[in-house]
Amino acid sequence: MALRNATHRRTCLAALLLGLTPLAQAESPLVIGTASPTGVYHITGQSLCRLLDAPCEARTSGGSVDNLAALRSGELEIALAQSDLHYHATLGIEGFAEAGPDNGLRALFSVHSEPFTLVVRRDAGISQFTDLAQRSVNIGNPGSGQRGTMLQLMDAQGWTLDAFTVVNELPADQQSLELCHGRVEAMVYTVGHPDASIAQAIRLCDAAIVDVEGDAVEALIATAPYYTHAEIPAGLYHDDQPAVQTFGVRATLVASESADPERIYALVAALFDNFERFTSFHPAYSLLEPESMIRDGLSAPLHEGAQRYYRERGWLVDDTPDDDEAT
Template identity: 25%
Template sequence: MSMKKWAATFAAALAFAGAAHAQQFFRIGTGGTAGTYYPVGGMIANAVSQPGKIVATAQSSNGSLANVNAIAGGSLEAGMTQSDVATWAYTGTGAFEGKPKVPDLRLIANLYPESIHLVVKKNSGIKSVADLKGKRVALDEPGSGTLIDARMVLAAYGVKESDIKPDYIKPNQAGDKLKDGSLDAFFFVGGAPAGAIAELASSGVGIELVPLGGPQAQALLKSSPWFAVDHIPAGTYKDVAAVDTLAVGAQLVTSAKVPADTVYQITKSMYSEATQKTLAAGHAKGKFITKENAVKGAGIPFHPGAEKFYKEAGLIK
């Protein structure tokens, strides 16, 4: 073999070795820093990073809708989203009605239940969703799953957006406004305990959670099967009584374009014994992130890499 030919072969072999061991960047979109996605996404990113192989990072974002759109556009490899938003994106329904659907959206795992919180001041007189008429209510930012669900809840209880004085702000800003009296109530969909609400409850301002129950909640469960009955126990937030509410699933989603091996490695390390311990110790919702819960309530197809892991674990056929 001539020297030139040998050099070319050697260079090709090096390039191939480099490609085989190239670092995979895996950016995970989370949510606002006061919610639950942000700390949980950060824990997952740390746990699944493999030096020299996979560099996972968690990024704060506007939430579910923003993450799904960023995955579709290729600026994120993965993201956290509500199960309803993922289903709508994939099927082009709900919040994605009349918009391009996201056929490449794939599920890595269902993570934990996200409770619908409707927060009011103690003794506000707001005992049900219907009592919000004429009140100043924060519904979260455009791009968040909370905004979509808040609208669905209001509609289920016969409250139009024009019946309230809406504000489109994140829960930490809403908490500040509730505290200073410039807001009557706010919605937040997230794993309990959510940072912004925990902070508000501990500040001594005195808050209550409004229950979501009755025939209106039953009708919502029927028409929107991604909702589930949920219960926030007493003491989840300081001096706040137990409340029955509804929840959606928090999911980790990705694109079909992400290599199967990368997603397989990530899924496998998410459910390793070490990661499971870290997640359970690191956040109240971490103990729900089990491989058994991972395959529940999947409204969209699994990514082949995740599917391979769940098949090996005997969780799906």
């Protein structure tokens, strides 16, 4: 016991001599909630951690809805979320109506675009979204952004889950094999491209990506500020893959209002001070521009740590809303 106490005293003394406390020596890591380990969200979290000169962890999760719930409950301080679900959580509508507006949600920046992607077995005879009626479909696990977008599109189409013969709820990292094994004829994914899960389905069972267009899509785009027309470029997955027309959202990085402003400032600075390095980490980032990243897809007010950095760079004008107003 005496030896342990003496060792502890020496450790504390050494820390004091270095100007540190025992807590400072073991700084808690910055945790970023992502999604499936195979998706671009997780790559984005890992990429941000690579830029940050501090302990950082990209943590997998059930997806956008789960991340937003974890931010509200205090389980997470920072996470990625689709811009549509970010909007719903801010206002307390749709799937967040029971919980009400999240007045503590704060925005940092948006990242890549995320086209809503319909992947089908070629032998299923599915060439457009409306062909999914009376088919077997994986709509995504509860809590995922892909499921949230799918449910909104279904509602615009006038469909319920009864429109399908089989409804599977597997997460993104499992649905490709489900498709290739013939247990479902189609799967949906709201994701940046190219994506490993979609590439797996195309490689293993010659799956195809088809257009998602029509009146229901136009109705969503006309009424929702977070949806836009989107295109999946030709040739991303194989030489003969045509360009695919669809719609989509943006990935956004959000935080709790209570997140330490210094840590938020450091994270935002790490990204924009090393912007070219960040955009080299994945093809989905190749078209990013800082001007749109601090504006597009953001519904919650900016976190004060992010605001400080953007003002220092001259990116915020005098009438930019502060953290008591929505951006």
